[in-house]
Amino acid sequence: MDVAAFVFGVLPAALYALDNYQRLLKPAKNYMEYSIVLQQMQSHIYLQQEQLNATMATLGLDNPTAAQLRDHLRAVYTEDKCERFMTILERMKDLLERMMEKLDVDVHGKVSTGTATTRQR
Numbered sequence: 001m002d003v004a005a006f007v008f009g010v011l012p013a014a015l016y017a018l019d020n021y022q023r024l025l026k027p028a029k030n031y032m033e034y035s036i037v038l039q040q041m042q043s044h045i046y047l048q049q050e051q052l053n054a055t056m057a058t059l060g061l062d063n064p065t066a067a068q069l070r071d072h073l074r075a076v077y078t079e080d081k082c083e084r085f086m087t088i089l090e091r092m093k094d095l096l097e098r099m100m101e102k103l104d105v106d107v108h109g110k111v112s113t114g115t116a117t118t119r120q121r
Contacts (some may be wrong), residue, residue: 069086
């Protein structure tokens with residue numbers, strides 16, 4: 001899967017998964033501790049998504065593929081800056097893949113264990 005498309009597609013699914021985990025933890029004994037951690041994670045991911053969207057808008061791009069982004073960056077910035085930005089996106093992709101695996105959801109917000117939970121947003 002294309003790096004940029006993955007990052008743009010997974011951020012909303014990660015937010016959705018964290019929201020669902022938070023709802024499921026309400027009855028738990030240690031809800032307050034987990035709830036705070038989940039809310040913080042959700043806030044950080046939301047802010048990262050907004051920052052990425054703002055960065056893309058500043059560049060004049062809307063949900064570009066990795067190739068389109070790299071081409072645009074090479075035309076505007078030095079190779080070093082281009083590669084630094086692409087490396088950051090690759091790290092985001094890797095982190096999101098690991099997080100989605102731990103949350104047990106796929107990129108569409110569906111629980112990956114085969115149950116029929118679907119995204120309602």
